[in-house]
Amino acid sequence: MTNAASPTPVGEFEPKIVAYVCNWCTYLGADLAGTNRLEYPANVRIIRLPCTGRIDFNLIVKAFEIGADAVLVSGCHPGDCHYTSGNYHARRRWILFRELLATLGIETERVHFAWISAAEGKKFQQVISEITSQTRDLGPYHAYREICEV
Amino acid sequence: MSQVISKPAIRRLVERWLRQGKRVIAPVQVRPNLVSYQPVRSSDQFLLEGFVRPLNSIKQVVFPRHEQLFQYRVRGKQIDLLPAPLPDIERIVLAARPCDAVALPILDHVFNWEFRDAAYNRRRELTTVVTLACMEHDAHCFCTSVGSGPDDTRGTDALLFDLGDQTLEVRCVTDKGQSLFAGQTEASTRTAAAGPGPERRADLGRISEQLEQAFERSEWAAWTNRCLGCGACAYGCPACHCFDMVDEGGPTCGARVRNWDACQLGQFTLHASGHNPRSVQSQRQRQRIYHKFHVYPKKFGELLCTGCGNCTRNCPVSLGVLPVLEAMQAEEAK
Amino acid sequence: MLQPLRETCRRLLQDGTVQVVIGYGQAVRAVEPYPVFITDPDDVGQLVWNEQCRTNLVKYLLRKEIRVLGKPAIVVKGCDERAIVVLEQESQIDRSQIVVIGVACDGMAEPRCEVCDAHQPRFADHTIGHATNVAQPAERRYAALCEFLEQPPSDRMAYWKAELERCVKCYACRQACPLCYCERCIVEKNRPTCLDTSATLKGNFAWHIVRAFHLASRCVGCDQCSRVCPEGIDLRLVNLSMARASEASFGHRSGTDPQAELVLGNYSQQDQEHFIR
Structure with a gap:
């Protein structure tokens, strides 16, 4: 059962969004958004990792297991990786992983990917705002939570 | 005089049990060629004929593959432990095979040995086992070789026999069985008999002594080296009961849980030091055979095997206890 | 097919090319043949080949219980053989230390056989038989x-x-x-x-x-x-x-090209990223 169709009264549901971000670009982008006082929804929980290449696909699943309604994975733009190629490797993995999620019926519209550099505080603000409002429309991710109930 | 009940009447009974909030577990055709004991949701979902043996066992009813022992919650410096409530839902196992039911009294030994397992025993009390005598067997059945048979009533509360024409004979074995079928059966002059059962496929009379002699044999590898090291034999076995306990959760809350474990998995005996006393598969296979045919009989006086043959049936490479015992006894006979 | 298969295995064992043959044998009761490990040339009669040889035996190349038996020859179908190609690409086996006996297969009545395009083994050291089935589109x-x-x-x-x-x-x-x-x-x-x-x-x-x-x-x-x-x-x-x-x-089909680059572990700057913001 998905909840895409079930209308959630506005104001009642605050989506939980887990953002796995790389230490060198997106985390600094988030920081920049903060220091520039660019307001973005407080629904996001940022988890900093060294590189998108380190972001194991399991972490995406884990986030849903513990109640995330959407997940963002974000790091340096192609060509900008602090470790030269971590984001390229990550990109390949995501191409395949999205297919697996789709086959299992996990809602791929709840899994987001972005390149956000350290200079893109504005983009960080935009992406988080977009994801939050999209997820608000999708409603809580009951389907995966049901799986996780013992 | 015998007692009979029609198959439609049994299905109506199931309907009533379900309405009463009881849990009914029965053989379900999961897909062609695959029958499995599953919780039943409606009275037309389960089989009363046309299968030899489900691929799993009814031990899951009394010893689930996963259960919580307690939950923990951390609040500041305080840790609350919340014991899992004891089970309270009545369960009825319907149309199980006798080789499944026989395993329950065998399992009672180990779950009441040094420690009385409260949850297990509570589930045992809550469970009524209705078995269906076997009319057919397949190439892997060997119940007759372990002293059991197609109409064994051990562990059974009521035994059903197929009379054909949509009718079953009901033989109540215990009070639980009596009360389950009280007023539901009709008197009849017809009686049924089980099928002939498999011919004796191994002579296990002296198996414990034979194993005692065979421990150091170099042939264990040759007998077992096609084993791939999965747990399909143990998890489909009505009598295997090994478990693992793990903590699952996070720093603020979680649970200690008990899960099935299997002696063929490489990690089963792996020490924290990295040493593994059973480092190769033949040692693990030998252990499984020993536990069932030597250790358990010595401790509790009976085999830890009901001859259901599920280990071979489920095995990706057709191993299981009987082929190993046969290979061993063939070697002995040389 | 069976006779040339047994003969090839006998020869390999006899002249000491290999110490063990990993093949299919007929279980006493089970319908499906099961894996056997033949070390004595006189035992090649245990080997069978029929439409029930569905099991992929390649896992045994990695199992230490089998590795101790010495240099292996392994019986594979065209589909199983692909796993050997991948194991070599991933440096898990030394292909020169394994003799691959490919057996032509016209299908084992499984779903994958209906779309198979590997009836005839391509990378085997010895190939037995000729498949008559045509590759599926x-x-x-x-x-x-x-x-x-x-x-x-x-x-x-x-x-x-x-x-x-x-x-x-x-x-x-x-x-x-x-x-x-x-x-x-x-x-x-x-x-x-x-x-x-x-x-x-x-x-x-x-x-x-x-x-x-x-x-x-x-x-x-x-x-x-x-x-x-x-x-x-x-x-x-x-x-x-x-x-x-x-x-x-x-453009990668696993195990079909020994020279192909592995997908994960490599990357291209041109990889698609329409789904990335």
Whole structure:
């Protein structure tokens, strides 16, 4: 059962969004958004990792297991990786992983990917705002939570 | 005089049990060629004929593959432990095979040995086992070789026999069985008999002594080296009961849980030091055979095997206890 | 076919080229032939070949219990052989120390046989027989997956819930897979625990996601995982989805080209990124 169709009264549901971000670009982008006082929804929980290449696909699943309604994975733009190629490797993995999620019926519209550099505080603000409002429309991710109930 | 009940009447009974909030577990055709004991949701979902043996066992009813022992919650410096409530839902196992039911009294030994397992025993009390005598067997059945048979009533509360024409004979074995079928059966002059059962496929009379002699044999590898090291034999076995306990959760809350474990998995005996006393598969296979045919009989006086043959049936490479015992006894006979 | 197969094996054992032949033998009662390990040339009579030889034997090249028997020859079909190609690409075997006996196969009446294009082994050292079947067109390969994906996500999820509900975590899928060779599987890591070991729906989803994705772009589609599952859980659809994605996005079909670059572990600056903001 998905909840895409079930209308959630506005104001009642605050989506939980887990953002796995790389230490060198997106985390600094988030920081920049903060220091520039660019307001973005407080629904996001940022988890900093060294590189998108380190972001194991399991972490995406884990986030849903513990109640995330959407997940963002974000790091340096192609060509900008602090470790030269971590984001390229990550990109390949995501191409395949999205297919697996789709086959299992996990809602791929709840899994987001972005390149956000350290200079893109504005983009960080935009992406988080977009994801939050999209997820608000999708409603809580009951389907995966049901799986996780013992 | 015998007692009979029609198959439609049994299905109506199931309907009533379900309405009463009881849990009914029965053989379900999961897909062609695959029958499995599953919780039943409606009275037309389960089989009363046309299968030899489900691929799993009814031990899951009394010893689930996963259960919580307690939950923990951390609040500041305080840790609350919340014991899992004891089970309270009545369960009825319907149309199980006798080789499944026989395993329950065998399992009672180990779950009441040094420690009385409260949850297990509570589930045992809550469970009524209705078995269906076997009319057919397949190439892997060997119940007759372990002293059991197609109409064994051990562990059974009521035994059903197929009379054909949509009718079953009901033989109540215990009070639980009596009360389950009280007023539901009709008197009849017809009686049924089980099928002939498999011919004796191994002579296990002296198996414990034979194993005692065979421990150091170099042939264990040759007998077992096609084993791939999965747990399909143990998890489909009505009598295997090994478990693992793990903590699952996070720093603020979680649970200690008990899960099935299997002696063929490489990690089963792996020490924290990295040493593994059973480092190769033949040692693990030998252990499984020993536990069932030597250790358990010595401790509790009976085999830890009901001859259901599920280990071979489920095995990706057709191993299981009987082929190993046969290979061993063939070697002995040389 | 059987006679040349036995003769080849006898010769290899007799002249000391190999010490053990990994092949199919006939079990006493089981319908399906089971793996046998022949070390004595006089025992080649135990080898069989028929339409029931579905099992992929390649896993035994990695099992230490078999490795101690010495240099192996292994009997494979065209489909199984692909796993050997991948193992070599991933540096898990020394191909020069293995003799591959390929047997032509006209299908074993399994779903994958209907879309097979590897009836005739291509990389074997010795090939027995000639397959008469013709290769099936490529577009049929993923037909089952495409049909499945026509359902809405909620129905797909419901399907997997019903399937994985039955998983008891016996790990037969992992143990039988020729490409699952980690010394310690991630699901067995317990300091700290990475995945729930419980056979709950949560733990089962986590496990099957890991299993499938660790085989992404590597799985050769031998269906051994589905074949061995005692609960009859059909894992082909998840495997097919990874295979289709790796073929569509990277032009890669696992185990069909020994010279091909592996998909994961490499990258291209041109990889698609339409889904990245």
